[in-house]
Amino acid sequence: MPLTDNGCKNAMPDPDGKIRKMSDALGLSLWVMPTGRKYWRMKYRHSGKEKLLAIGVYPETSLKAAREKRDEARLLLAEGTDPGAKRKEEKITARIAAVNTFEAIAREWHDKESHEWHPAHAANVIAAMERHIFPAIGARPVSEIKPLELLEVLRRVESAGNIDTMKRLRQRCSGVFRLAILTGRCDSDPAAPLVGALKTQQSEPRKALKREDIPEFLAALDRYDGTRQTKLMMEMMLLTFTRVGEMAAARWSEINFDAALWTIPPEHRKLTEKAKKTAPPHLVPLAPRALEVLRELSQISGNREHIFPNRNEPSRPMSPETLRRALHRMGYKGKADIHGFRSTASTILNESGFNPDAIERQLAHAEKNEVRAVYNRAEYMDERRAMMTWWAAYVAGQGEGGKVIPFPSRAA
Known part of the structure; x- marks a missing residue:
């Protein structure tokens, strides 16, 4: 006799402590365990063997639902498929998919790559993925993600005005998919074809002083009412046109007064963490x-490790932000930035006839050929010394009303 809802609900365990099996129809039965728990089971035959299929737990799986699952299993049997074997295959597939989700592989990619990054950068990379990518596709099997699906996620970032963030996210997603391809977990990179479908950041050139702006800038620096250390740091930036991070981190141990040379160690240079391990120092x-x-400056901070110590924490260097704020107080907010000093010097030195290669070496622009980079670290040093002496005289001359400084001979 088929089971009823009330019969299932009121079924009690066998008083002898055995499993009570209550038959429904077409192989379905409700098993009442000695503990009172109730399970749906289906008896069937496949390839001449009698088998048992777990259907669900009562009452989570109702009588109606159990019958529907039984009927689905019978359809598989009619097609020649073992429903029990199919169930196992689906579990294996689900288990594999769980470890091959985009988020799982993205974290694997992050662990693999981040040992070459600065810790703060590594934290920012995974935080951006957690904020923008994982909530949308993190739980999806990496092999099932399509370009259109990823495009929708990236366009949400794009529409918020975060074009640079969107660009970096696409690049990092591409890195995740490439890892999945190399490890046999997907066949293609859906991030690759999206380059043409996304906006590009319209980069603005650094705001730099023009030749005719220098006299007024020097006058504004002379009027600046900030600390003497900040004024001298600003002047050093103009005289050496190094990067502000290199200047802020400068130590007295890097200065050789007798050789008139500043040796910037690779760990302070603008390089990847990997490149810093093998890169040479930059000689200024x-x-x-x-x-x-x-x-x-040595009279101000000579007893400190750093040339420009932090005012509040003297054991640490001054923040580069100090120079930006000073530039704003001088009236140059939106008119010039510190990094623009490099562009100003490069433009004037090129226009004045100095060797472009020597200028590039002075700017410490990356050399693509690693062997040549090591060889070139001191190349053009004589030309660079003459150039830097001319540049300092030129800057001083601008403070004296634009005095003309003759170009030094190549033999100088």
């Missing part, structure tokens, strides 16, 4: 005026 010839500035 120091003009006489730069040495004068450093000697004055």
Whole structure:
């Protein structure tokens, strides 16, 4: 006799402590365990063997639902498929999919790559993925994600105005998919074809001083009412046109007054963490005026490790942000930035006839050929010394009303 809802609900365990099996129809039965728990089971035959299929737990799986699952299993049997074997296959597939989700592989990719990154950068990378990518596709099997699906996610970031973030996310997603391809977990990179479908950031050139702006800038620096250390740091930036991070991190141990040379170690240079391990230091010839500035600074901070110590925490270097704020107080907000000093010097030195290769070496622009980069670290040093001396005199001349400084001979 078929089971009823009330019969299933009121079924009690066998008083003898055995499993009570209550038959429904077409192989379905409800098993009442000695503990009172109730399970649906289906008896069937496949390839001449009698088998048992777990259907569900009562009452989570109702009588109606159990019958529907039984009927689905019978359809599989009619097609020649073993429903029990299919169930096992689906579980294996689900288990594999669970470890091959986009998020799982993205975290694997992050672990693999981040040992070459600065810890703060590594934290920012995974935080951006957690904020923008994982909520949308993190739980999806990586092999099932399509370009259109990823495009929708990236366009949400794009529409919020975060074009640079979107661009970086696409690149990082591409890295995740490439890892999945190399490890046999997907066949294609759906991030690759999206380059043409997304906006590109319209980069703005650094705001740099023009030749005619320098006299007024020097006058504004002279009027600046901030600390002497900040004023001298600003002047050193103009005289050496190094990167502000290199200047802020400078230590007295890097300065050789006798050789008139500043040796910037690779760990302070603008390089990837991997490149810093093998890159040479950057050598900066120091003009006489730069040495004068450093000697004055030694009276201010000579007993400290850093040339520009932090005012509140003297054991740490001054923040590069200090120079940006000083530039704003001088009236140059939106008109010039610190990094623009490099562009200003490069433009004027090129226009004045200096060797472009020597200028590039002074700017420490990356050399694509690693062997040549090691060889070139001191190349053009004589030209660079003459150039830096001319540049310091040129800057001083602009403070004296634009005095003309003759171009030095190549033999100088």
